[in-house]
Amino acid sequence: MADSALPAPGTIGGAIDVTPHHKAPGTFLETLHSWVVTVDHKKLGIMYVLYALVFLLVGGVEALCIRIQLGRPENHFLSPEVYNRFFTMHGTTMVFLMGMPMLVGFMNYLVPLMIGARDMAFPRLNAFSFWMTAFGGLMLYYSFIGGSGLYAAGNAPDVGWFAYAPLTARAFSPGHSTDYWTVSLLVSGVGTIGAAVNVIATVFCMRCKGMTMMRLPLFAWLSVVTSALILMAIPPLTAAQVMLMIDRYLGGHFFDTLAGGSALMWMHFFWIFGHPEVYILVMPAFAVANEVIPVFSRKPIFGYPAMVAASVGIAFVSLGVWAHHMFTVGMTSVGNAFFALSTMIVGIPTGIKIFNWLATMWGGKIRFATPMLYMTAFLFQFLMAGLTGIMLSVAPWNWQLHNSYFVVAHFHYVLVGAILFALMGGICYWYPKVTGRMLDEKLGKWGFWLLVIGFHMTFDFMHIPGLLGMPRQIYTYEAGRGWDTWNLIVSIGAFVQAAAVLLFAYNLLVSYFRGEVAGNDPWDAWTLEWATSSPPPEYNFVADPVVTSRRPLWDMKHPEDPDWKYE
Amino acid sequence: MSAIPIPVHQVDQPAEWTQPYKGRVGMYCLIAAESAIFAIFVVAYVFYLGKSMYGPTPGQVLEVPIFNTICLLSSSITIWLAEHALEHNRIKRFGAFWAVTIVLGSIFMIGTGMEWNKLIYHDGLTITTNVFGTTYYSLVGLHASHVIVGLLMLLAVLVFTLMGHMKEEHAERVKTLALYWHFVDAIWVVVFTVVYVIGR
């Protein structure tokens, strides 16, 4: 590395905005206009996250309805048709309209600030991507109003979030509901790909002086890895959706078994997307943990290069494990063995990461503020989720539990226990930067503990009816199978979680108006986003920062013991 | 908003700090994503070979489009010559080679149109006829749609050139666009091999 060519330390001071800017707030229309036409990565990032939070509430309400329906045996809270729509929409919403926009929002807001840039590489593409994503989501939900197309055909999509053929064929899904599903995922997929292109170009081409790839904050590194995975994983879904559209609209035969097509191919194409998608969602959770855990442990991250290598490794391995979702379709034993082993291999780089986080915390001076609480819970819950994942990767075990509530419990452990916890922790951590106000710590802790209790009530106990043979996506069940009590506990837990999420949302709202003023750097952190004011000005930094180590802000605050001396 | 008054240190001028051109990186990313889409369609084509329940089969109706292929592949050479000319500020030469590229691309599209015309009206093969029709038209059509998008963008550049707006400093951008064209040509090599060599 050409370190000798880089400047002396202590040079990011000039990057701080010292000019007070008091601008009179515009009228409502002016404000609205400024948000709609904006190409500012920060505003777009905020819109992504708000959009995701709205759909978190919507998808959450669907989840609650599902849980009311399943809370008691032989319940008829929802009709079977509505139940099918709700679990389809819940899954699709949480993955495509909540998870993806949330992580893209995080990357959008933070990556340019962390690398000392003034905006993304392609600001207009950025705005285009957001509005495509937003359009996709709105179109999906428009299906509730306009989706039937045919008398009594049913409105919203009801084919499950993985939409297996031949259920999606015209004969079995009449009307337009499946088309809404296809087209909206296609549209929001285009938005996601645009965002990924943008993040990669930003990190590779827009870094400030001295920010070599090995000094990049890990959040930015993992954003690159996530984006690369998006580029590899979303296009197969797009291709599969195009094929489905050709089948449904133009009378093609891709998934039409009667004409020689193959329903199995849909499963392959879907999971070639579907499995890396899990890592697309979890990688930003890792990214948040990589930033938050060191700051609240008062130690630099343990094993930075190992962390980078492990992330890249996970990305590569995750492209070759998709058929572990398909053990029961009858693959050859070679196929079964390959996908079981490749799935287990993911455990190695993941384990490296967990040990690195533990080693970062080990001997540190840990402050258990709300963001750190979320990270601690993330660590343990992610470990648990990984362990049930390895159990499910064992093909014979999988034959027994395929499509049971055990699987549902496992992936919700990942999606809620790891990803949602980490992202909520991330929101708590960066909220002061985005709004200039601190979140209410007391409300935050209440929300956290409520969520922990609700989460474990729901998803710990959800494993048990799965082990007892309860299949997923069933409308109801008869009493006396041994599932009743467990389902009731799970449903109660869902409501505790809902209360926690509402408390979290309330905290975001109230603190915006009444929170303590945060200042530039409330957590005494080390990355560049904390060097500028809160909220950052439109141009981020007055002068382009120059960095000389992985923790530029530490160098600035501790000129007597800067990091660059040890690099 | 409180700002910490920190003295601005004298910044030494860093000797070298170069990063890649963002358009090029963005285009490579787009190409990666597009390659993934094509990979799925190619896999589908290969998987569904011989799975049709009824004819026509590829062997019965497909003719190898040699002239078309020569035109499309040589357009990669002409666009490279055009890029080169622009870098040396020879605008007229650039415009000429750029126009030749467009002509070659258009010949390819006309050839594909004639091929499809024959397949549809003479051989009775449409996208609904059988699995071969479904996969053939979607794979070749996906590629053709990329050629059309490329041609439209090339045409835009040609219009700018004719209006006298093209200068040496645009070389980097033009090269980024040319990268896309090279990609479309490279994909044709794959499609050609799969559809007309292996699949026939």
Ligand SMILES: [Cu+2]
């Ligand atoms: Cu998987």
